[in-house]
Amino acid sequence: MARWNVVVDRSSGEPVYAQIARQVRARIAGGDLKPGAPLPSVRTLATDLGVNLNTVARAYRQLEDGGFVAIAGRSGVRVAPPASAAAAKRNDLRERLRDALAHLRQAGLAPKELERIASKEIAALARDEEGR
Amino acid sequence: MERTILNMYLLVEVATIGGFMLLYPRIARKGLLFGVYVGAERSQSEEARAITRAWYRGGIATIALALAVGWLLGSRPGFPVGTFASTLLLLASFSVLYLRAYRRAQRLAPPPGPPLAVAAIDAVPEPNLALPWAVLLASAVAGVCVIVYTVNRFDAMPDPVPTHFGISGQPDGWSKKSVGAVMVLPIMTLVMGVTLSGVALLTAKAKRGLRLDGGASLVAQNRYRSAMSRYLAILGLLVTTMLASLSVTSVQVALGQRRTLPGAIMLVGLAIFLFAMLGAAWLAIRYGQGGSRLENPQGDAPLTDGLADNRLWKLGVFYVNPEDPSWLVEHRFGFGYTLNFGNPRAVATFAAFLAALLGLAAWAIVSST
Numbered sequence: 124m125a126r127w128n129v130v131v132d133r134s135s136g137e138p139v140y141a142q143i144a145r146q147v148r149a150r151i152a153g154g155d156l157k158p159g160a161p162l163p164s165v166r167t168l169a170t171d172l173g174v175n176l177n178t179v180a181r182a183y184r185q186l187e188d189g190g191f192v193a194i195a196g197r198s199g200v201r202v203a204p205p206a207s208a209a210a211a212k213r214n215d216l217r218e219r220l221r222d223a224l225a226h227l228r229q230a231g232l233a234p235k236e237l238e239r240i241a242s243k244e245i246a247a248l249a250r251d252e253e254g255r
Numbered sequence: 256m257e258r259t260i261l262n263m264y265l266l267v268e269v270a271t272i273g274g275f276m277l278l279y280p281r282i283a284r285k286g287l288l289f290g291v292y293v294g295a296e297r298s299q300s301e302e303a304r305a306i307t308r309a310w311y312r313g314g315i316a317t318i319a320l321a322l323a324v325g326w327l328l329g330s331r332p333g334f335p336v337g338t339f340a341s342t343l344l345l346l347a348s349f350s351v352l353y354l355r356a357y358r359r360a361q362r363l364a365p366p367p368g369p370p371l372a373v374a375a376i377d378a379v380p381e382p383n384l385a386l387p388w389a390v391l392l393a394s395a396v397a398g399v400c401v402i403v404y405t406v407n408r409f410d411a412m413p414d415p416v417p418t419h420f421g422i423s424g425q426p427d428g429w430s431k432k433s434v435g436a437v438m439v440l441p442i443m444t445l446v447m448g449v450t451l452s453g454v455a456l457l458t459a460k461a462k463r464g465l466r467l468d469g470g471a472s473l474v475a476q477n478r479y480r481s482a483m484s485r486y487l488a489i490l491g492l493l494v495t496t497m498l499a500s501l502s503v504t505s506v507q508v509a510l511g512q513r514r515t516l517p518g519a520i521m522l523v524g525l526a527i528f529l530f531a532m533l534g535a536a537w538l539a540i541r542y543g544q545g546g547s548r549l550e551n552p553q554g555d556a557p558l559t560d561g562l563a564d565n566r567l568w569k570l571g572v573f574y575v576n577p578e579d580p581s582w583l584v585e586h587r588f589g590f591g592y593t594l595n596f597g598n599p600r601a602v603a604t605f606a607a608f609l610a611a612l613l614g615l616a617a618w619a620i621v622s623s624t
Binding site: 127128129130131133134146150155160162163166167168169170171172173174175193195196238 | 371372373374376462463465467469560561576578580592
């Protein structure tokens with residue numbers, strides 16, 4: 124039986140599109156949604172959530188930019204195959220992570236401290252996955 | 256004979272409309288109380304029970320009054336004045352009863368604020384649209400064929416033309432031959448068939464009224480939505496069949512090719528009446544409003560989004576949400592689905608169909624007088 128996979132809370136400060144994107148990303152990262160799995164159309168999701176079509180489209184675009192989903196006209200939205208997130212994408216993301224770490228080092232944080240921050244973020248990601 | 260049939264019709268109609276309104280609290284979604292979302296706990300409180308008891312008392316009095324009025328006013332040939340008056344009385348009285356119950360229920364509503372909205376991402380069940388599409392296509396083709404058939408025979412038809420038929424199928428009312436008198440029925444065939452099957456199609460894609468329950472309401476909603484869509488599609492098919500045969504055979508009667516309408520049309524009419532009444536009763540008993548009877552084990556879970564947001568419902572019955580792209584949403588008080596009055600495209604489309612139906616009815620009345 125389906126679980127509730129997206130819960131939108133309009134009273135939280137987080138924009139609705141970001142809430143949708145974050146929760147779908149967590150389901151994909153947690154392995155609940157396998158590559159190639161179909162996702163609801165923009166209209167179905169917007170209708171069920173009672174939010175603007177553009178809000179859902181923006182969430183899906185953000186997920187597409189991140190390589191998490193593939194949007195293909197008539198066949199709808201699907202979880203992207205690992206290939207699209209791999210190679211170039213992965214290198215690009217590593218580059219961005221290295222940049223962020225360099226900024227933190229420049230701000231005076233010791234390597235041990237950086238490790239602690241990274242572990243904390245990874246643990247938070249895991250909690251997010253379990254929550255959904 | 257005609258008087259007896261009309262009285263029986265009155266009895267069945269008052270029992271069906273009145274009975275449905277009276278017993279509505281039995282099929283309503285848990286958590287909703289006369290158009291107000293109060294939550295499962297408060298909907299079972301003593302105050303909520305008192306509101307429902309007042310509804311039952313008022314409803315029984317209304318039904319008794321409607322029957323008495325219908326019986327006393329009786330009927331005139333061609334216009335069942337008693338049935339008409341009792342229907343109006345039923346609708347007006349139940350509206351007053353509803354507004355009283357709605358105002359009392361508002362006091363039980365939780366403080367206003369945006370409720371959570373939920374949707375499923377995996378196991379996405381898409382509705383099956385084959386039947387409503389097939390009926391839409393069939394009724395459009397049948398409607399156009401009937402219009403072409405009638406236009407081709409217009410010049411050969413006599414003046415006056417028969418426009419009213421008795422229960423035996425014999426013509427008993429004639430009108431001066433005009434485009435209106437001849438063409439209203441064929442055009443009505445097209446408009447009615449397309450409207451009903453179009454609504455069936457939209458119903459299959461209507462917004463769901465989900466609960467935070469882990470998916471039971473999604474399953475229940477999907478089953479209810481499909482059943483409702485099938486019901487409307489079959490109704491559309493039956494109505495198109497009846498109106499199309501009525502159009503064609505009344506042209507044949509006018510041309511002297513047959514003396515009476517075939518008895519089978521009366522049978523289809525009866526079938527429509529029975530299907531509409533019994534089908535609605537079956538849907539109500541089997542599924543409850545929105546499939547709520549299927550989700551009873553999880554019925555205490557909070558409702559979400561559209562159904563739970565009291566700020567989006569005017570008088571508890573009109574949903575106005577410009578953010579929501581839905582055309583049809585589940586009724587809070589009523590059976591089936593209602594329009595999202597905040598969606599301009601949905602409102603414009605329905606207004607156009609309503610205007611077409613009312614225009615045709617007015618045209619028919621003007622042409623036959």
